[in-house]
Amino acid sequence: MGKGKKVVDLEPETPYHTLSVDQVAQELATSTLEGLSSEEAAARLQKYGLNELQGDGGVKWYKVLWRQVANVLVCVLLIAAILAFATNDYPEGGVIMFIIVMNALIGFWQEFNAEQTMEALRNMSSPTAQVIRDESRITIPNNQAVPGDIMIFEDGDVVGADCRLFEVFNLETDEALLTGESLPVQKNLSVIESVDEALGDRLNMVFSSTTVVKGRAKGIVTSTGMQTQIGKIASSLMSVDSSEKTPLQKRLDKMAYMVFAAAIVLVIIVFGVHKFVYSKEAAIYAISVSIAIIPEGLVAVVTLTMAFGVSRMAEFKAIVRRLSSLESLGAVTNICSDKTGTLTQSKMVAVRMWLPLEGYFRVTGTGFIPEGEIYRQGEMVDGQLKEENEQRIVNGAGSNHFLRTLQAISLCNMAELRRTQHPETHGEWTAIGDPTEIALQVLAYKTGLSKPDLIGQGFELVSEFPFDSSVKRMSALYQSPPTKESPGEYFVFTKGATERVISCCNFWREGDKEHSLINEKGGKRAEFENMISEKMTALAERGLRVLTIAYRKYEAVAGVDLVHGLDRDEVESNLVFLGLVGIYDPPRAESRPAVLQCYEAGIRVHMLTGDHPATAAAIAKECAIIPDDVPTVNNPLVMTALQFDQMPDEEIDRMEELPRVVARCSPNTKVKMIAALHRRNLFAAMTGDGVNDSPSLKAANVGIAMGQSGSDVAKQASDIVLTDDNFATIVQAVAEGRRMFINIQKFIQHLMSANVAEIVVLIIGLAFKDRTGNAVFPMSPVEILFLNMITSSPPAMGLGLEPPSPSNMREPPRSAKQGLFSFEVVMDTFVYGLAMGILSFANFCIVVFGFNGGELSSGCNSAWSEQCEGVFLGRATSYASMTLLILSHAINCRSLRESGWKPSNLKTLNQNKMLWLSVVIGALLVFPVLYIPGFNTNVFKHSPLTYEWGLVLAAVVIFNAFAELYKWIKNKVMKPLGLEANSQAEMDRMRTYMTQNTQTDSAIDTKRE
Template sequence: MRGEEVLARAESRRSGLSGDEVRVRQARFGLNTLPSRKVSSWAALFARQFVNPLIALLLAATAVSAVLGETLDAIFILAVIFINAALGAIQEGKAERGAAALDRLVRQDAVAWRNGERRRVDATDLVPGDIVELESGVLVPADLRLLETSGISADESLLTGESLAVEKNGATILAEGASLGDRVNLAHAGSMILRGRGFGVVVATGRETEIGRIAASLTDIESAPPLVLRLRRFSATAGIVVVTAVLVFAAVQLWLGAPLAEIFFVSVALAVSAIPEGLPIAITVALAVAVRRMARRNVIVRALPAVEGLGARSLIASDKTGTLTLNRLTIATVWLPGQGRVDLTTTAAVRGDDLTPEALGELATVGALCNEASLGEGEAAVGDTVDLAFLAFAETLGRRREELVRSEPVASAIAYEPENRFGATFTYRGDRIRISVKGALETVLAMCEGGAAPAQDAAEQLAGEGHRVLAVAEGWAGTGAALDRSALRGLTLIGLVGLIDPLRPEARDAVRQAQDAGVRVCMVTGDHPKTAAAIAEQLGIPAGPEDVVSGQEIARLAADPAAFRALVARRRVFARVEPLQKLSIVEALREAGHFVAVTGDGVNDAPALAAAHIGVAMGRSGTDVARRAADLIVTDDNFASIVAGIEEGRIAYANIRKVIAFLISSSAAEIGIFFLCLLAGLPLPFVAVQLLWLNLVTDSVQHVALSMERGEPDLLSRGPRAPSEPLFDRRMIEQTGLAGLTMAGLGAGYFGWLLAQGRSIGEARNLLLLLMVCFQNVHVFNCRSERRSAFHQPLRSNLWIPAVVVLTQGIHIGAMHVPVLNEVLRIAPVAWSEWVQVAGISLLLIPTMEVYKSLKAGRLSSAPQ
């Protein structure tokens, strides 16, 4: 079917749909969104908590209790099961919904024609019949029937599995039933435009697109991030250790002649209480908290492991434009052959007295003709910032592109591509064709005759002042000439322009903060080496003009990988870098042992973004290709936001360690107190329901509060963690072991002392259970920092901690006074003096951990650097 027939069937036109037509079709077809993975219902999440061998054991214990006539015990165990399931479902549900909400924060734009005007719209608002423009670097937003194409090729590997680019041609008429890979006049949603330009009419959106049909079949597939998988394995290992210890304990009890029913109940309860089965969920909650915090600081997480991974980065290879600078280019200086330099204000008024604005007219005309942007009327400007700067400059001199094109219709164009480093437009002017070219000086000079030396000298001076320098050239050809690259010779250099993209106000401080955090900052840019050196100096990146590595230098070292790696390891600034060279730089940095984060926004950045440990794409100016290749998206294109992301990543990792330390030390204390009582010949310190109560009241709540920690003041200054550092390292083993043994030793000693004072077993267990609750209330303050004193962590930075401590203490004391519950738990109210006694013993845990932290800090400070 021909393009015009497709337009007619879609009830559309090349000037686009009207606003009323769009609204009617949105109501009919819905939003242009792909089916997403279903967020589990609360009922499903609740049911999922019962798929657990520990729950099966508890259910067995419930049945045994009922058979033995222990009805209250059976009811309590069943209540514990349901409460734990509810808490797990709530935590897991919040994490799942938080992750799903991220998709709504990442916006994909499309350039569409509406009411005869070219507009940038949210891709989710597209409807069948919309006219959409495509260019290199764009993710196709919907299934399009291409109407006009200019050198378009697309990556459709997502759909076809074929890695080769597909050349598209809107003039082709397909045979009926053509296979997906042969539909050369269609651009499918989800495919990447690798090069070229064109436009087409939307023929399918959302679920009706080819990728929508595929997505519909994938929405129920679940996956967990690697960190959570590692923690599941860790939990399984810890579970094996706990079960082994419990079996040994049970065997010894059986050998000593303890009642079988008592052994069974206590062993099951001890295993359930001590195994950190909730650890993966707790860590997912911690990561979800970090994701929300990052989103508030303009960093959107596409891959959950990138949350804590960003905090481990030791080097950032940053793009310059838009990330370190404002990406608001203005033509500030012009150099004309034989006439010299013209310095302009932001309104393009001439500062010098020797030249008039008319002398710049030809340069402005050529720059406006060789242009793909649109300033728009009443709408936001659309296009590349360089093109927009040329259009703004031309308009100040009274030359609007629309009027120029009406008088000189466009015959053909060579779109700007990063690897070509130039763009060209061919326009009819009478019986001749004007050739307008703009691009990098080296590329354009190769197309011109004469004038190379003065232009190069002028470019060196402009670049040395921090300008981005582009050359503008013009030529003429007969109407029968070939309108392709072969025509680009014998041109005349019209002049040079120096564009200024000011630094972001916060960029210098952000670079300093990153460097203070032990993160090396490199700048990788396509700009001139002198421009790069000037910007690096303003940013505080240590690199003089002689330290800048150029793309030509990289090319010369291509045959000597060792020399290239050595060069990359020494230098901080890389200029005139081509896409594959940026990829080589990233690979060399990885081989040097760095954990590398790379920023980028263009198609040319995608390989490096994918190769980096963490790819960071720009959300505002970035192409769809870059965003898809990245792990993180910075919504405000700001380097300072990346530094904020590093801080949040380190906070997330620190909070994960805090949660692990709290849960494991509590488990160690519970196991330890049973074995110490066994060795001392004491009775069982707890009955089964007391262990389950302890697990329910303290462990299930307080670790969530730890995941809310805001971070410590010196966190950034500690430097990135080593890539080989295990999660459960020597320091954590020491801390959890010391805390667990302290709680177990004090608890068993107190239990024995109470029995020696003539207290009954029931009274001793009642006070010991209160002591264990107090221990965990106290220990949560110790776990707020691995290094800093508990007294140096202000409560106002995490009010959840005192809140949950008061809550758990209040629940336990309240349970002592509730008639039925205290009977089930075998507990009773205690005197005020006894509570003070128990609280005093629990507070001994603080000086123990304070001494450890102090000694550890002393050893670290005295260690050789």
């Protein structure tokens, strides 16, 4: 559309189904050929708003704030504050309330920002739309579509807006969401006269949120957002339940309830020691114990870590749709990947052809720029093609057989090549469509037989049977240009997987002769199929994807609707074989290193592809999925889908190893592979892009959809969407998942170790009572709160942001059933907690009983006096010791087994500013807490230290020496964390297995007999 065109105000109830295409285009001021300009689209977006449903979406600040105060941890603190005020201990009650408010504000700020980040990422991973703007086909976020856009739909797409169709090829949509009709609705372009026609009968319209189940089409966007039919009557259907808790959140909730139960038990113990006689001292001590065991900062730390992890994954082009997948990634043992576009570049180029009698052809040129030459090479000599014997084919020249083959390649094709007229990209070639079809269309352009040229000569598309993964072929029915003698003949052109096309062929062409294969199954047909198999294998062994081309003349039957009344099986029968085309899709440079990295991490890679077994094996060798020096014929690690699907589950389960390459793979094969992996208790990630891949994506532990080539249905069924369709991104996502899981273990261990240490001090302290029979606090409630919130929480946040360790991808995948609290993590929590608690309490005892005569005067829990100076000094020493022990333990928690104080580990500390800054600032905060007059004695209930610092530093040295000894013992006694095997060992193991299990055809036949 031109820039000068004016936006016309739209009437929400305009009956577009009653208008012709030209009237709709005029009403919406658009062009079906050129689409809108970028400037016009931006103006309309401002006018009509985003193409999205309103309702409960978005981030509500008050809901986020409520989550900060409506939890078990805050309730306990509130009880403590109320009891403090009730006993007239206003400084303590004030500090507790300050901690509650600060915790809520910090948690609110972190979670609100995290929610906004997640909202932005959800928008990034939302369905996309194909539209024509500035004369070019582009992909935009669906919420950017505006009335007047020209939208393009293909098999598997979710319709992004209400549209009036103007171009339709066998289009069928699932409108059950709107009409309740379970069967797909077949669309057409006929104008409907009735304004009040039911939605299900408006066959020239498609509606937002319905699904394309067959065919393709183009339409003019008539309504967006809340003005669509789905927006008017079913906005609730579009809401997503974001309140569902992830497995991680459930585990943390379970831990919180267990901790709360333990707090109640400890409170009972405190009152039991005081003979269940209520007193202010006993109540405050009980509250102190309950505060000590609850990690108040845990929620905020988890929120920050999750938000940071999701943002990091978005940076390297992995969009997380479900938070539960973050923790699942760390447990992945097997990755089942597609080939095209994931392991390879998806920059397909047709480089070889083979025609009976004429032999092989070589095609030059790269990409989808239609520039290159075609050379006839003839047949191979001693397995080689000699370029000195080549004959160049001039555009438009060649035998009738050659030209008919190129006609079929060109017309049985949905791809489009365009030379843009846009000022910024003038003259550049752009391509629209499937990469395979683009490669074939480029080949047709190079011969002067492009689809636009043939259409211009009079070829007319009558009907089309799009590519279907169940039959692995595509066919199109065309009428040839009319002549004076006849109105034009009908031709069926077919392309697809060789075995699926050959099975439909009853003839084959050799030059200008057509040979019959009817009733020749035992003789000529077998000879023919062997010849095709030999040529196809020769191409496939060079890593080429091989497609077979066929055609037939079609005799129209009177009374049969050639558009909608044809039977696919009948149309695709009695075909004439024309030739083979070899397409090369080079592997991505990063695929091989990524696969080898998987082997280092104990992850096995499977390639499930629709290609020929020889092609799949060749690419698998280049990508290191299988060794490159072993035979792949009759090998258990390289199978076809037919072989794998025919095996009963029991036989699959008896296999020593599942196949690494499955060729000619169907969606059902992927589901069967996932089921086989699950029966072995393995944790699988599965990639997919098509509509039929959604069952396998849902069945996998982690479903990964392709963001560029994937259908919207596949994206909605997935957990993660790759915006670059790159296998290396999957490996990065797994590494990030491992990093996040390990970091969560680190900070939970750090927080809970501190809680255990405080409980040790307080429970042992129950044994020391003053003259009135009340227990003397080794640490005051405010000290405990300060330790939990100010001292331990910031380092825990720093541990959540730790970069991955060098061994992150050299350790085996964790057990899926292991969860956060492995035996080693629980053991470390109690061992370190006991050590810190004992050292801290020992310093309290040394100061009180060794340096101050053991004076335990009454009232020392609430106010300072000269008689209480010893207790106040002991309390200060215990607090200072606990502070520095917790901070040094943060360094210790950076690794389960390695020393945190090794020079190499200390160097990497510079990568985590949050951690070392929190340790330094936490240590510096000890001094104002200890030395500000009044603040120290009245609020924290301790006195300034002098020579007692020697005890504090001694405790830190002893604890770190103990930690180093403990880790040394663990390394000697416990199983190593790292993998003994590496990528080379995995390749050697696979090479041995493949060589030993390779069987000859005769051996297989003998075994079957």
